[in-house]
Amino acid sequence: MDVSVKGEYALRAVFELACRDSDEPIKIAKIAERQRIPQKFLELILSQLRQGGFLGSRRGTDGGYFLARPADSITVGDILRHIDGPTTPARRLEQGDVANDSPFPELWQKVERALSSVIDRTSFADLVMRWKENRARKVVNWDI
């Protein structure tokens, strides 16, 4: 009932890439620094996200990572499930037969749906938009 640190790092890294609208690659070192993520650990995570088709990369000077798809087509759920695995193990969702039934598969399905209604409906475009709005509000308050 919790997200791993790795999953959180993955979300922060993708968010960092989604914030830049340009397609030019951002270096691992830069993401690591800005999001305070151990660099070597982040390398593994980014590589895994690339293998999942979420990110693209380029090597060499001016290399780095970038979104492989538009930010509004990548959801928080996509990233979390790719990094941390399924939110609920399949066997918990299966209805038992008459002999061995229990109320729990139905419960886990409800939990799954509730969770999904948030994580699968929040794209990184949404996150960036909300973040910019909040940011604007705070700056205004500061000015008063």
Added chain:
Amino acid sequence: MDVSVKGEYALRAVFELACRDSDEPIKIAKIAERQRIPQKFLELILSQLRQGGFLGSRRGTDGGYFLARPADSITVGDILRHIDGPTTPARRLEQGDVANDSPFPELWQKVERALSSVIDRTSFADLVMRWKENRARKVVNWDI
């Protein structure tokens, strides 16, 4: 984003106790057998649930465990949080200051609310009720 086996055992054990409307204690061995839970492991879990005020117990012959409160006043969330800890670590829910803000505390709060809308609103009385209804339906289908 998952529940431990221990948490699942705890739910099954409390459900087992909630199914009996009588207040007479049920032995650990019986619960372990009926719910297929390793007995020694279950002992720890039941003891922890007793310390949390959810269960009561009696020793000796005719001893066992029983609900300390009515089944409609114990929720799935109560048990899960007592056994597995908070569903989202507090630090993830905290809003950062202007200098270091991010869209994630808001996200985690939404996740938390979505989860809560299921687990904190499902009591063991609900589970027993639904289970009995389902059971009745299945038996009817068998008879046809």
Added chain:
DNA sequence: GTCAATCTCTAGTAAATTGATAGAGAATCC
């Protein structure tokens, strides 16, 4: 073509967590 920068891949690893087990001790009832 070589050099520097950067991603990529395979290992390894210390610490924590998970899912248990063992066994002595304490209460309850006959």
Added chain:
DNA sequence: GGATTCTCTATCAATTTACTAGAGATTGAC
């Protein structure tokens, strides 16, 4: 007093988590 059952502390193997090390492969600049 003895049988039964819960209670408490300790221990443990396996797995997972969070992270590090280092050699290798690309890329672009010169």
